[in-house]
Amino acid sequence: MITIYDLAKKTGFSSTTVSKALNNYPDVSKKTRQAILDTATEMGYLPNAHAQSLSTKKSWTIGVMFSEDNQIGMKHPFFSAVIESFRKHAEKEGYDLILASRNLRNRGSSYLEHFLYRGVDGIVVICSDPNDPQVQEMIDASIPIVVIDMSNRNCSVVFSDNLSGGALAINYLYSLGHTKIAHISGEPSIYAGQVRIQGYSDAMKKLELPILEGYLVNGGMFSIEEGAKAMDKLLDLKEPPTAIFVAGDHMAIGAMEVAKKRGYNIPDDISIIGYDDIEMASYVTPKLTTIKQDTDSIGIRATQLLMKQIIQKKKIITEEIIPVELIERESCKRLKKK
Missing domain, CATH: 1.10.260.40 (lambda repressor-like DNA-binding domains)
Incomplete structure (x- = not known):
């Protein structure tokens, strides 16, 4: 053939x-x-049948690409929840999804080539890496596209308000009397990690709170293991923080486990707030206070933007920022006065 x-x-x-x-x-x-x-x-x-009729009819398929070089991908609850929301609402419009294989690069084929060959009507990209050349290639093409969890001025993008989320976490901890607030960040090269660091730094500056030496720790790719390692570093400091804003719930869970093993009581001795509001957050002990990302709204808005481009047969350049929400549970407490 x-x-x-x-x-x-x-x-x-x-x-x-x-x-x-x-x-x-x-x-x-x-x-x-x-x-x-x-x-x-x-x-x-x-x-194929799709490509043969693409100029006159719809194929009723949408290509889905995960930028997985950052080792996060679909296994992370945030991304799987977003794509489930997108799938559910795309199916209501009559569309099926085609998920691109991670092995495409090994076969010498780009994601764009694969999707064009399959005759998709549009593409949704789940991506936290602003420097991924495969993503940029698709953005530069004329096919309708929506990028989730990344900022870009050349296409339709949908992402959580990470800047406000960082500020929300710090302001909440400050309202409980905490001033020695550390941050376990996500990898700074990842969009979400980068912006949450900025949210933390901006909020601390606005409240005139110093970021003490060693209080900003890179937690890497948002895993439980890396959160645990970062927590060890914070607790080894001569002057450990009384509260920690963690850029992801998985990392926060790892941080809590380390703190408990080292004899700290949460939240009596140290307060911890996470980010995402994954399902596990309400089952750990203590239940994790966190910043909730509205995955359903992200999926709905991404679907709406892609459908609009497909119908109008032109790309739309817009930036949709989805609000976040503080979910209070049990892992934070008002600081005891000494």
Whole structure:
């Protein structure tokens, strides 16, 4: 069976250009398109049903890409909840989802090439890495796209208000009398980690609270294990904090386990607030106070934006910031006066 990669090799054009020509994308010149179509006819290329009718009809499929080089991916409750919300609302519009395999890169094919070949009507990207070239390639293409959990000025993006979330956590701890507040951050190269650090720093500055040496610890890729390691560093300080804002619930759970093993009572000795409001947060002991991300609203808004682009047949550049909410449970307490 002749593939677009065979056509690319024969014509000398990239497989992306071949896909675009076969799908009648406007950013391919008439001369190039005709050369590719002539070669396709000559070689007996048979396009799939979706691609064959893409210029006149919908395929009723949406491509889903997870940027998983950051090792988070679908296993994280936040991302799985967002994509479940997106799936549920996309299906109400009559769409099926096609999840791109992580092995595409090993086969020498880009995500964009894969989605163009499959004839999807649009793409949703779940991504925290603003420097991922595969994501940028899809943003630069003419296909409808929505990016979740990343800021970008060249496409439709939907993300939580991480800046306000950081401030919400610090203001809450301050209202309980805490001034020695540390932060276990997510990886700063990840969008969410970066902005939550900024939210923490801005709020501390606004309250005129010093960030003491060692109070900002990189918790890495939001795992329980890395949260535990970060907590050890904070508790080893000569002057440990009385409260900690942790950039993810998994890390916060790891931090709580370490604190308890080292003889600290939560929240009597130290207050801990997380971020995400994953299901596990309400089952640990003590139940975790956290900043809730509205995963359902993120999925709904992403669906609406993508549907609008598909219907209008043009990309929309917009930024949708979804509010976050403080969920009070048992892991924070008013600081005892000495």
